[in-house]
Amino acid sequence: MSRVETRCPKEFLALAHRLADASGAIVRRYFRAGVEVMHKDDRSPVTIADREAEAAIREILGKRHPDHGVVGEEHADRRPRAEFVWVIDPIDGTKSFITGRPLFGTLIALTRRGVPILGVIDHPALGERWIGAHGWPTLMNGREVRARHCGRLSDAALFASSPHMFKRVAAPAFERVRKRCRQTVYGSDCYAYALVASGFSDLVVEANMDIYDYLAAVPVIEGAGGVMTDWRGRKLTLASGDRVIAAGDAAVHAQALALLNGARPRAKSAKR
Amino acid sequence: MSRVETRCPKEFLALAHRLADASGAIVRRYFRAGVEVMHKDDRSPVTIADREAEAAIREILGKRHPDHGVVGEEHADRRPRAEFVWVIDPIDGTKSFITGRPLFGTLIALTRRGVPILGVIDHPALGERWIGAHGWPTLMNGREVRARHCGRLSDAALFASSPHMFKRVAAPAFERVRKRCRQTVYGSDCYAYALVASGFSDLVVEANMDIYDYLAAVPVIEGAGGVMTDWRGRKLTLASGDRVIAAGDAAVHAQALALLNGARPRAKSAKR
Numbered sequence: 199m200s201r202v203e204t205r206c207p208k209e210f211l212a213l214a215h216r217l218a219d220a221s222g223a224i225v226r227r228y229f230r231a232g233v234e235v236m237h238k239d240d241r242s243p244v245t246i247a248d249r250e251a252e253a254a255i256r257e258i259l260g261k262r263h264p265d266h267g268v269v270g271e272e273h274a275d276r277r278p279r280a281e282f283v284w285v286i287d288p289i290d291g292t293k294s295f296i297t298g299r300p301l302f303g304t305l306i307a308l309t310r311r312g313v314p315i316l317g318v319i320d321h322p323a324l325g326e327r328w329i330g331a332h333g334w335p336t337l338m339n340g341r342e343v344r345a346r347h348c349g350r351l352s353d354a355a356l357f358a359s360s361p362h363m364f365k366r367v368a369a370p371a372f373e374r375v376r377k378r379c380r381q382t383v384y385g386s387d388c389y390a391y392a393l394v395a396s397g398f399s400d401l402v403v404e405a406n407m408d409i410y411d412y413l414a415a416v417p418v419i420e421g422a423g424g425v426m427t428d429w430r431g432r433k434l435t436l437a438s439g440d441r442v443i444a445a446g447d448a449a450v451h452a453q454a455l456a457l458l459n460g461a462r463p464r465a466k467s468a469k470r
Numbered sequence: 471m472s473r474v475e476t477r478c479p480k481e482f483l484a485l486a487h488r489l490a491d492a493s494g495a496i497v498r499r500y501f502r503a504g505v506e507v508m509h510k511d512d513r514s515p516v517t518i519a520d521r522e523a524e525a526a527i528r529e530i531l532g533k534r535h536p537d538h539g540v541v542g543e544e545h546a547d548r549r550p551r552a553e554f555v556w557v558i559d560p561i562d563g564t565k566s567f568i569t570g571r572p573l574f575g576t577l578i579a580l581t582r583r584g585v586p587i588l589g590v591i592d593h594p595a596l597g598e599r600w601i602g603a604h605g606w607p608t609l610m611n612g613r614e615v616r617a618r619h620c621g622r623l624s625d626a627a628l629f630a631s632s633p634h635m636f637k638r639v640a641a642p643a644f645e646r647v648r649k650r651c652r653q654t655v656y657g658s659d660c661y662a663y664a665l666v667a668s669g670f671s672d673l674v675v676e677a678n679m680d681i682y683d684y685l686a687a688v689p690v691i692e693g694a695g696g697v698m699t700d701w702r703g704r705k706l707t708l709a710s711g712d713r714v715i716a717a718g719d720a721a722v723h724a725q726a727l728a729l730l731n732g733a734r735p736r737a738k739s740a741k742r
Contacts, residue, residue, distance in 0.1 A: 230670060243653065293653050297627045298670025299661070300596070301573070324572070324596075355569045360656060361633055381515065381565050384632060385657030389571070398502060398570025 205333030206308075206315045206417075214306055214318045214329060217258055221251040221288055221304045222322030229323050230298045243292045248272050251288035251304065259284055269436075271410050283309045283436060287410040291359075291387030300324050303388040307413035312435040317414035319392045328392045330421030336395050345424035345446030346397035351375070351453040354400035354445075356382045357390035368405040368441065371429070374457040375403055391415035394446045395422035401454060402444040405429075412442045419444045425451040429458045477605030478580075478587045478689075486578055486590045486601060489530055493523040493560055493576045494594030501595050502570045515564045520544050523560035523576065531556055541708075543682050555581045555708060559682040563631075563659030572596050575660040579685035584707040589686035591664045600664045602693030608667050617696035617718030618669035623647070623725040626672035626717075628654045629662035640677040640713065643701070646729040647675055663687035666718045667694035673726060674716040677701075684714045691716045697723040701730045 228247035235243050252272045259268055260276075267283035268276045277283070284306065289295050291302030300323035308316040316331040328343070330336035336343050348354050356379040358364075364372040376382050379401065386393070388411075393399040395418045404412070412426075416434050419426040426444040428434060434442060443458065445451035500519035507515050524544045531540055532548075539555035540548045549555070556578065561567050563574030572595035580588040588603040600615070602608035608615050620626050628651040630636075636644040648654050651673065658665070660683075665671040667690045676684070684698075688706050691698040698716040700706060706714060715730065717723035 230668075293627070293655050297629075297653075297655065298665050298668060299573075299655065299658060301571075355565070357569075360654070362654070381569075382632070382634070383565050383569065383571065383657050385655050386571060393570050396502075396570060 206331035210308055210316055211329065211331055211334070213258075213262060214308065214316055217255045217306050218304055218318050218320040218327060220254045220258060221306075222320055224251045224254055225289060225295075225304065225322045229295065229300075233296070235296050243296055244272065245289075245292065245296060247295065248289045248292060252286055255284075255286055255288065255306070269410065271408070278436075281311060285309060285314075285410050285413045285436070287414075290411060294385075294387055301385070301387050301389045303392075305388055305410060305414035307410075307416070309413065309436050312437060314413045314416040314434065317417035319388050319414055319418055321389060321392070326392070328395055328418045330395070330418035332417065334421060336418050336421035338392070338396055343396040343422050345394055345419070345422045346400070348400045348445075348447040348450045351378045351401075351450055351457075352380060354379045354450050354454075356401045356403065357386050357393070357399055358382070358384055358402065358404055359387060359390075360384050363404060363406040365406060371458045371460075372403055372405070375454045378453075378457065388415060391419060391426075391444055394424055394444055395419050397422075397446060400446050400450055402442075403454060403458070404443075405441045407440050407442060409436060409438065415444060422446070427451070427455075429455070431455050478603035482580055482588055483601060483603055483606070485530075485534060486580065486588055489527045489578050490576055490590050490592040490599060492526045492530060493578075494592055496523045496526055497561060497567075497576065497594045501567065501572075505568070507568050515568055516544065517561075517564065517568060519567065520561045520564060524558055527556075527558055527560065527578070541682065543680070550708075553583060557581060557586075557682050557685045557708070559686075562683060566657075566659055573657070573659050573661045575664075577660055577682060577686035579682075579688070581685065581708050584709060586685045586688040586706065589689040591660050591686055591690055593661060593664070598664070600667055600690045602667070602690035604689060606693060608690050608693035610664070610668055615668040615694050617666055617691070617694045618672070620672045620717075620719040620722045623650045623673075623722055623729075624652060626651045626722050628673045628675065629658050629665070629671055630654070630656055630674065630676055631659060631662075632656050635676060635678040637678060643730045643732075644675055644677070647726045650725075650729065660687060663691060663716055666696055666716055667691050669694075669718060672718050672722055674714075675726060675730070676715075677713045679712050679714060681708060681710065687716060694718070699723070699727075701727070703727050
């Protein structure tokens with residue numbers, strides 16, 4: 199039996215592109231077209247675009263790989279304990295999508311025995327797609343990208359979707375990191391991970407997430423030379439919790455992780 | 471003598487487009503090209519792109535209208551008490567610009583006797599431009615746009631650049647509004663105003679701003695049927711302060727204004 203670290207089969211990369219193409223065509227059609235916004239039980243918004251895009255992905259997967267599992271944000275799980283499980287968020291950043299803001303993205307991950315081996319971060323309204331997979335360099339629109347050297351947290355540009363995603367003890371933990379970083383920008387949805395993979399930014403710290411919000415980013419970040427784990431520094435899998443951290447530079451990852459876990463900052467912040 | 475409410479001369483609209491074209495060409499060339507980031511005295515970041523873009527705008531204005539004033543973020547004021555004064559922010563959202571995030575924009579306002587009569591919100595990396603002027607409908611890439619009806623704050627989508635822009639009493643004031651809105655998204659820079667003008671979003675509340683951060687948005691919002699004032703409900707001029715509010719719907723503007731000025735919410739928020 200092959201080990202999970204082997205190179206991700208090329209056919210899976212081609213399939214992932216096909217899924218993103220199918221989903222993106224639907225999402226683009228509904229973007230800024232005045233779609234009705236409904237609210238789920240957790241009060242998060244959802245539209246027909248989310249549901250149709252995920253259904254299109256599921257249909258392709260069901261025909262091509264009926265033995266594979268699918269876990270998605272908008273429909274019920276199918277075979278979630280299969281060797282191969284696809285993890286889908288058709289529109290990550292629905293709040294952006296429904297306000298005409300093009301940073302939302304489609305997230306597609308493929309896990310093998312729980313471990314993400316392939317990930318797509320696709321931005322259909324921007325025409326930008328990142329794909330990463332075990333044994334392959336991360337590509338953005340076909341061109342190889344690399345995370346950048348940063349060296350220390352005080353030089354890092356930090357992203358998070360919103361400060362309000364940090365509840366209870368997660369809030370002061372995030373604040374310890376934020377106050378050390380050079381700058382903080384909120385509201386980028388999954389685009390934040392793509393920017394780290396491309397070496398434009400340094401750090402993403404998030405909480406209150408579900409697996410479909412982050413597993414696709416793991417191979418994208420790792421294939422660009424970055425590091426992405428939970429807040430304890432553990433690898434992310436199908437069984438991981440709600441808190442993740444991604445960094446382009448391992449030193450920045452380590453410094454941020456120490457602060458998340460309660461280390462006191464050694465020096466005063468350079469910036470508020 | 472003509473009144474300031476007269477229709478903005480068409481030649482100024484053509485000139486504003488030319489300024490945005492010149493600026494955008496420079497900004498696009500530097501976007502994601504690894505420009506060096508410097509920090510100003512207030513610790514905000516700036517790049518050669520900011521400075522060159524503003525210089526290009528100033529050069530065109532200096533030749534065409536040497537009698538007009540120019541106030542910009544990156545260079546010294548010129549004739550700031552002239553009848554016509556251009557107010558320029560070459561890159562609003564430099565934090566976005568330097569992290570490869572395309573939401574930053576170029577802001578160009580023309581004021582007459584202190585009142586903004588023309589505004590451009592240009593997003594060179596997205597290829598999207600909004601222009602508004604007294605007596606003209608607001609256009610986005612040449613097509614007329616209109617703000618949307620919203621009716622009540624609890625249905626409104628709210629934007630602000632960052633929760634950290636609200637200092638002292640402005641922080642709880644913003645929180646009173648935020649807790650009443652349907653959703654809040656941070657980190658859109660001047661794009662937030664454009665989205666309200668286009669009827670994709672409802673409300674922008676910001677503080678700690680300078681005139682070049684917001685005057686261009688006033689004619690864009692007003693020409694689309696929206697309302698934009700300071701937190702006291704006063705018209706915005708060259709002499710205005712740091713706090714602004716823009717809404718697509720006058721009822722939402724009035725409700726948010728009341729909360730900013732200390733009214734207690736009448737009902738519990740539907741969403742955190």
